Amino acid sequence: MEQPLIRKNISLLRYNTFGVVVTAEYFATIHTSDDLYALKETGATAEHALLIIGKGSNILFTEDFHGLVLHNRIEGIRMIEKTGDEVILETGSGVEWDSFVGYCVEHRYYGTENLSLIPGTAGAAAVQNIGAYGVEAADIILSVTGIDLHTGEKKSFTNKACRFGYRHSLFKTPALRSFFITSVRFRLSLQPRLNLSYPQLVRETEHVSHPDILDVREAVMRVRRSKLPDPEQTGNAGSFFKNPLVSKEKWETLLADYPDMPWHALPGDRFKIPAAWLIEQCGWKGKQTGPCATWHRQPLVIVNLGHATGKEILDFSRAIQKSVYERFAVFLEPEVLIL
Numbered sequence: 549m550e551q552p553l554i555r556k557n558i559s560l561l562r563y564n565t566f567g568v569v570v571t572a573e574y575f576a577t578i579h580t581s582d583d584l585y586a587l588k589e590t591g592a593t594a595e596h597a598l599l600i601i602g603k604g605s606n607i608l609f610t611e612d613f614h615g616l617v618l619h620n621r622i623e624g625i626r627m628i629e630k631t632g633d634e635v636i637l638e639t640g641s642g643v644e645w646d647s648f649v650g651y652c653v654e655h656r657y658y659g660t661e662n663l664s665l666i667p668g669t670a671g672a673a674a675v676q677n678i679g680a681y682g683v684e685a686a687d688i689i690l691s692v693t694g695i696d697l698h699t700g701e702k703k704s705f706t707n708k709a710c711r712f713g714y715r716h717s718l719f720k721t722p723a724l725r726s727f728f729i730t731s732v733r734f735r736l737s738l739q740p741r742l743n744l745s746y747p748q749l750v751r752e753t754e755h756v757s758h759p760d761i762l763d764v765r766e767a768v769m770r771v772r773r774s775k776l777p778d779p780e781q782t783g784n785a786g787s788f789f790k791n792p793l794v795s796k797e798k799w800e801t802l803l804a805d806y807p808d809m810p811w812h813a814l815p816g817d818r819f820k821i822p823a824a825w826l827i828e829q830c831g832w833k834g835k836q837t838g839p840c841a842t843w844h845r846q847p848l849v850i851v852n853l854g855h856a857t858g859k860e861i862l863d864f865s866r867a868i869q870k871s872v873y874e875r876f877a878v879f880l881e882p883e884v885l886i887l
């Protein structure tokens with residue numbers, strides 16, 4: 549078994565969408581599961597701190613990475629099963645998420661279309677339980693398979709075992725830190741089932757009498773392009789913070805003080821408050837400090853305007869957190885992985 553080449557002192561500039569200049573002490577590209585077994589045999593996965601990356605679109609590096617970065621390039625989409633009503637597809641975890649969505653839309657496999665244009669890989673979509681416009685990856689993932697880089701054990705997790713939550717999964721917990729997801733299975737519908745629950749999507753498809761899957765994909769892409777910065781042009785990692793979930797008591801107090809506050813009720817008497825609204829109320833929309841700013845159309849997105857360091861972006865994010873906490877007594881938890 550040929551082992552993948554481990555290179556030293558590699559710039560991660562191309563591997564993080566914030567466009568931060570940092571290096572990895574060691575770096576290897578993974579194309580197959582065999583590459584992982586071969587790496588384990590060399591002892592490298594036990595010797596070094598490990599970081600698995602896809603596109604680096606949800607990571608903020610605040611310093612060089614002292615360890616081994618494993619860059620995931622496991623490709624391939626294959627059909628596992630097709631029945632009357634549904635199809636089961638398996639993707640290599642390094643497949644670019646939006647190419648997978650494009651493939652599903654082209655074949656009229658329903659379920660991924662609302663998640664169009666989210667950067668990153670299929671493997672990370674499971675780690676992060678990506679979501680947009682009323683749909684989450686958890687709604688369509690059947691199972692996740694990978695390899696524990698310390699024991700070499702191959703394991704599969706059913707959807708339930710993945711313990712998906714809001715931008716959360718089992719794969720984010722310390723016990724699974726060295727688990728490299730190699731493939732993900734998705735269950736998609738062959739029946740035309742569209743989710744147009746979001747008012748923005750309704751507006752964008754109004755001109756079509758019977759919107760189909762392609763209309764939805766195109767509507768999502770239009771809305772996203774009008775609201776979000778393109779990481780190819782302006783460094784960013786999408787939403788920097790999660791939308792906070794608050795108790796009923798806290799929600800009542802906030803609403804008494806801010807009757808215009810938007811909110812969304814969740815099971816278990818919890819309420820989701822849009823972080824973007826809280827940030828905007830504190831005067832941060834479009835605000836710039838040195839090379840960092842919030843995006844003028846979406847204050848939840850922090851952008852690197854030039855040569856910001858990870859530390860500068862982190863300090864900027866902390867200043868936002870502080871003002872939101874001081875005004876609303878609500879803590880904004882980062883969605884981005886800060887390293």
Ligand SMILES: Cc1cc2nc3c(=O)[nH]c(=O)nc-3n(C[C@H](O)[C@H](O)[C@H](O)COP(=O)(O)OP(=O)(O)OC[C@H]3O[C@@H](n4cnc5c(N)ncnc54)[C@H](O)[C@@H]3O)c2cc1C
Binds near residue numbers: 565600667676
């Ligand atoms: C412009 C923009 C818009 C965005 N919009 C959205 C959105 O609408 N909704 C949303 O949910 N997110 C959004 N994001 C965030 C981001 O796209 C997702 O979190 C995406 O899933 C990250 O994929 P990635 O391959 O870049 O992961 P990375 O950033 O490389 O990694 C993210 C995490 O997953 C782990 N990981 C990656 N691959 C594997 C693997 N194979 N096995 C085990 N662990 C792994 C990493 O170690 C890390 O902890 C946006 C980001 C940007 C830049």
